[in-house]
Amino acid sequence: MSSVFTKSTARNIFYGGSVFFFLLFLGLTMDTMGKLPKRDHRENITPQVVLGKKVWEDNNCIGCHTLMGEGAYFAPELGNVYNRFGESKEAIIAFIKSRPAEGIPGRRSMPQFNLSDEELDAMAEFLKWTSEIDDANWPPNIQG
Amino acid sequence: MKYESQSVAKLYFIAAIALFVAQILFGLIMGLQYVIGDFLFPEIPFNVARMVHTNTLIVWLLFGFMGSAYYLVPEEAETELHSEKLAVVLFWVFLGAAAATVAGYLLVSYSTLAEATGNELLPTMGREFLEQPTITKIGIVVVVLGFLFNIGMTILKGRKTTINLVLLLGLVGLAVFFLFSFYNPENLVLDKFFWWWVVHLWVEGVWELILGAILAFVLIKVTGVDREVIEKWLYVIIAMALITGILGTGHHFYFIGAPEYWQTIGSIFSAMEPIPFFMMTLFAFNMVNRRRRDHPNKAAVLWALGTGVMAFLGAGVWGFLHTLAPVNYYTHGTQITAAHGHMAFYGAYVMIVITMISYAMPLIRGRAACNSEKSQVMEMWSFWLMTVSMVFITLFLTGAGILQVWLQRYSDAPQAFMAVQDQISIFYWMREVAGVIFLIGLVLYIMSFFVKGEEVSA
Numbered sequence: 037m038s039s040v041f042t043k044s045t046a047r048n049i050f051y052g053g054s055v056f057f058f059l060l061f062l063g064l065t066m067d068t069m070g071k072l073p074k075r076d077h078r079e080n081i082t083p084q085v086v087l088g089k090k091v092w093e094d095n096n097c098i099g100c101h102t103l104m105g106e107g108a109y110f111a112p113e114l115g116n117v118y119n120r121f122g123e124s125k126e127a128i129i130a131f132i133k134s135r136p137a138e139g140i141p142g143r144r145s146m147p148q149f150n151l152s153d154e155e156l157d158a159m160a161e162f163l164k165w166t167s168e169i170d171d172a173n174w175p176p177n178i179q180g
Numbered sequence: 181m182k183y184e185s186q187s188v189a190k191l192y193f194i195a196a197i198a199l200f201v202a203q204i205l206f207g208l209i210m211g212l213q214y215v216i217g218d219f220l221f222p223e224i225p226f227n228v229a230r231m232v233h234t235n236t237l238i239v240w241l242l243f244g245f246m247g248s249a250y251y252l253v254p255e256e257a258e259t260e261l262h263s264e265k266l267a268v269v270l271f272w273v274f275l276g277a278a279a280a281t282v283a284g285y286l287l288v289s290y291s292t293l294a295e296a297t298g299n300e301l302l303p304t305m306g307r308e309f310l311e312q313p314t315i316t317k318i319g320i321v322v323v324v325l326g327f328l329f330n331i332g333m334t335i336l337k338g339r340k341t342t343i344n345l346v347l348l349l350g351l352v353g354l355a356v357f358f359l360f361s362f363y364n365p366e367n368l369v370l371d372k373f374f375w376w377w378v379v380h381l382w383v384e385g386v387w388e389l390i391l392g393a394i395l396a397f398v399l400i401k402v403t404g405v406d407r408e409v410i411e412k413w414l415y416v417i418i419a420m421a422l423i424t425g426i427l428g429t430g431h432h433f434y435f436i437g438a439p440e441y442w443q444t445i446g447s448i449f450s451a452m453e454p455i456p457f458f459m460m461t462l463f464a465f466n467m468v469n470r471r472r473r474d475h476p477n478k479a480a481v482l483w484a485l486g487t488g489v490m491a492f493l494g495a496g497v498w499g500f501l502h503t504l505a506p507v508n509y510y511t512h513g514t515q516i517t518a519a520h521g522h523m524a525f526y527g528a529y530v531m532i533v534i535t536m537i538s539y540a541m542p543l544i545r546g547r548a549a550c551n552s553e554k555s556q557v558m559e560m561w562s563f564w565l566m567t568v569s570m571v572f573i574t575l576f577l578t579g580a581g582i583l584q585v586w587l588q589r590y591s592d593a594p595q596a597f598m599a600v601q602d603q604i605s606i607f608y609w610m611r612e613v614a615g616v617i618f619l620i621g622l623v624l625y626i627m628s629f630f631v632k633g634e635e636v637s638a
Contacts, residue, residue: 076370093306100230109518143217144598147222172443179594
C-alpha cells in the first residue's frame with residue numbers, strides 16, 4: 037500500500053466505519069422492532085404458547101430439528117409442521133406421544149420425551165403459533 | 181519467550197487440544213448417526229452428540245483465544261502479565277465448568293439438566309449453541325471478565341501496540357455480545373433476532389478482530405516485516421470486516437419473521453463479507469513473500485498461510501454461495517449451511533488457534549525457535565491431512581445439500597425430508613470417511629508434540 041494511505045488513515049476508516057455501520061444497524065433494529073408486532077402476531081402468544089416454547093427449549097428440540105430454517109439438519113423443519121400435519125394439533129400430539137423409547141432399528145427416531153398432556157398441548161399450540169409468523173413465505177413448499 | 185508469565189498459555193493450549201479431540205470424536209458419532217440412525221440410541225441421541233460437538237468447539241476456541249492472548253499480550257506490551265496466578269485460577273474454573281457441563285449433557289437427559297440447574301429462574305437453555313445451563317453461562321461471564329481484567333491491566337501498564345488494542349477490542353466485543361445470550365424473550369421472533377447478536381456478531385464480527393490480531397502477531401514474528409506495514413494491513417482488514425459484517429447480520433433475518441428489507445440489506449453487505457477474508461489471504465502471502473528472515477518454524481508459517489486461504493474459502497466463498505436472499509430461500513437450513521459452517525470454523529478459527537500454538541508452544545517449552553525438523557514434518561503432515569479432509573467434508577456436504585435442495589425444495593414434486601435423506605446417504609458415508617481421515621490428522625498433530633530430534637537454531 038502506498039505511503040499516501042497511512043496507518044492512521046486505515047485506523048480512522050476502521051473506527052469511523054465501524055461506529056457508523058453499528059449505529060445504522062441499531063437504527064434498523066429499532067425500525068424492525070416497530071414492524072414486528074404485525075408480523076409475529078404477538079397478541080396470539082397465550083400462556084400455552086409460552087409454555088410450549090419452554091418445553092421446546094427444555095428438551096433441546098433444536099438439537100435435531102430446524103425451526104424457520106435454524107437449528108440442526110438431522111430431522112424435519114417444524115416451522116410449518118402444523119400445516120404439514122393437516123393443521124391438526126392432535127396429529128402433532130399423537131406423533132410425539134407415539135415415539136418408541138428404544139428407537140427404530142437402523143433408522144433415525146425421535147426420543148420418547150414422556151411429556152405430560154399439558155406439555156403436549158402447549159407444544160402443539162407453540163408450533164401452531166410459529167406456523168402463523170409472517171416469515172416472507174418460507175419454506176418454499178410444505179415439505180419444509 | 182521473553183516473559184516468564186507467557187508460559188501460562190501452555191495450560192490453555194493443552195486444554196484446547198484435548199477438547200478438540202472430544203469435538204472430533206462426537207462429530208464422528210453424529211456423522212455415523214446420519215447413516216445408521218439408531219447408532220448409540222437412546223443412550224446418546226443425536227441432539228446430545230451435537231451439543232457436545234458444537235459446545236466443545238466453542239469452548240476450545242475460547243481456550244485457544246485466551247491462551248493466545250496470555251502469550252501475545254505480555255510480549256507486545258513488553259511487560260509481565262498482570263497476574264499469572266489469576267490466569268491459572270480462571271483456567272481451572274473454566275475447565276471445571278466445561279467438564280461439568282459436558283458431563284451433564286451426557287449423564288442426564290437435557291430436561292433433567294434444565295430442571296437441576298434452575299433454568300426456570302432465568303431460562304436461557306435450549307437454543308442452538310447456547311445450550312449451556314444458565315449457571316455455566318454465568319461462569320463463562322465471570323471467567324471472561326477476570327481474563328479481560330488481567331490482560332487489560334497488562335496492556336495498561338505496558339506498551340500499547342495496535343495488535344494489543346485490536347485484540348482487546350475483539351475480546352471486549354466477545355464479552356459484550358455474549359450478554360445477549362441471557363435475553364430469551366417469550367416471543368420466538370425476538371428470541372431469534374437477538375440470538376444472532378451473539379452468534380453472528382461473534383463469528384462474522386468481533387472474532388475477526390481476534391483472528392486478525394493473532395495473525396498479525398505471528399506474521400511479524402515469522403517474517404520480520406516492518407510493524408508499520410503489518411498494522412496498516414490489520415486496520416484495513418478489520419475495517420472491512422466490520423463495515424461488511426455488521427449489516428451482513430441481515431442475511432440471517434430473511435426468513436425468521438423480520439421485515440423484507442433485510443433481504444436487500446443482508447444480500448448486499450454479506451456479499452461483501454468475503455473481502456476481508458480475501459485480504460487476509462493476500463496479507464499472509466504478501467508478508468511471507470516480503471520476509472526479512474527465514475524463520476525456522478516452517479510449520480507455523482504453513483498454518484498462517486493456511487489460515488488465510490481456508491478462511492477465505494470456507495467463510496468467504498462458501499458463505500457467498502448461499503448468502504443472496506433468492507438463493508438462500510432454497511438453501512436455508514440445509515446441508516449447504518452445514519458445509520459452510522464446517523469449513524468456515526476450521527479455516528478461520530481452528531487454524532488461527534493452531535497457528536498460534538504452533539508458533540508459541542515450542543518457545544514455551546524452552547526451544548530456541550522451533551521444534552525439530554522431524555517434529556515439524558509430522559506437524560505439516562497433520563496440516564495437510566486435516567485441511568484436505570476438511571475440504572472433502574465440505575465438498576461432500578455441499579453435494580448432499582445441492583441434492584437436498586433439488587429434491588426437497590426446488591423440483592416440481594417436492595419430497596419429504598426423510599425420503600430425501602435416504603437418497604443422499606452416499607454423501608454422508610463419504611463425509612464420515614473424510615472425518616476419519618481428519619481424526620488421523622489430529623492424532624498425528626498431537627503425536628508431533630512428542631517427537632524429539634535435533635533442535636534447529638534460530
